Amino acid sequence: MSNFQLGLVITGAVVLIIVVAYNAWTHQRNAPRRPRPAEQGERPAEPAARQEPAFDAPPLASAGAVGAPEPAALDHHAVDARDALELPVPQAERPGGLDALIDAIASITAEQAVAGDVAAAALPRTRRVGSKPFAIEALNPSTRQWETPQAGVRYVHLQAGVQLANRVGALNEIEFSEFVMKTQAFADAINGAPDFPDMLHEVARARELDQFASDHDAQLTFMLRARQAAWSPGYIQQNAARAGLVAGAIPGRMVLPAAEAGLPPVLTLAYDAQAAMSDDPEQSALREVLLSLDVAQVQRGEQPFARLRELAQALCQSMDGVLCDQNGTPLPAMAMDPIAADLEQLYDQLDGRELSAGSLLARRLFS
Structure with a gap:
């Protein structure tokens, strides 16, 4: 083999090595980054060790449907960005249960004291009216607190309520009518007399609350x-x-x-x-x-x-x-x-x- 031919072979081999090395580098560079082994003294990450708490809120939209809006303005019912400065101490938490601020409430007075297990058995099977949460509470005569009917307690005063608005929208006339029917059925089962708020007034309150929520979400x-x-x-x-x-x-x-x-x-x-x-x-x-x-x-x-x-x-x-x-x-x-x-x-x-x-x-x- 002549020196010229030998040179061609060597040059070809070098070019081949360079191409293979470049392809390997490119593959390595573009490959998804993988977890690194824990460094000395560092505990390995265990993201599954704790779980997020459950709560009554819909899951966030998927990655394909969620994004941040233009950063110059606050966009409600959408996604955007905000900062936090010096923050005051938060207000004291209200007690749980129905609240006239966001619920339409009907009081129920029993003709005679109702056993808690009887009241619990008469509760509707579903806790929703249309798209709104619905609840029935009883006033504990000892603690003077509203609670879900409990066995071993006798109640005279009870109340039913439906939420006026949520992210689905405002309470409407059809949902209010369903609220009345569910509450009346419960009241009949415990020999109680319900006192319902005015439908038009509550629906108007629901629309106003929904507008406020829409403007501040x-x-x-x-x-x-x-x-x-x-x-x-x-x-x-x-x-x-x-x-x-x-x-x-x-x-x-x-x-x-x-x-x-x-x-x-x-x-x-x-x-x-x-x-x-x-x-x-x-x-x-x-x-x-x-x-x-x-x-x-x-x-x-x-x-x-x-x-x-x-x-x-x-x-x-x-x-x-x-x-x-x-x-x-x-x-x-x-x-x-x-x-x-x-x-x-x-x-x-x-x-x-x-x-x-x-x-x-x-x-x-x-x-």
């Missing part, structure tokens, strides 16, 4: 997008767990728990549920996750938006991501600040209506 969502390499579900879970999030109730969902057990989560991180449930999730390539806050469901004192911004910054840094709006447009830091004042006004208006964010009544109304 905000669900905030940011999108975190990968700058270069995609993420595997395990990689997302590992980084989110290191930032304090725990496994949610459904696949593809992690949450930042509230300070008080049993309350709705402060923040939610969501990604493709199908990828989370796939046979080999580490082969899934995800390029975006959503960070969400349901404003009315979280107490102001939790400083939820400030924590959302901190969490977004930490995840962007650790996962090489960028914070974006619903259209995938990067959000500059200055876009967040003007919205902070809007959120403070929203909190103040909810406080003024005795529907403070995160309170029991607010959680019921905005559900």
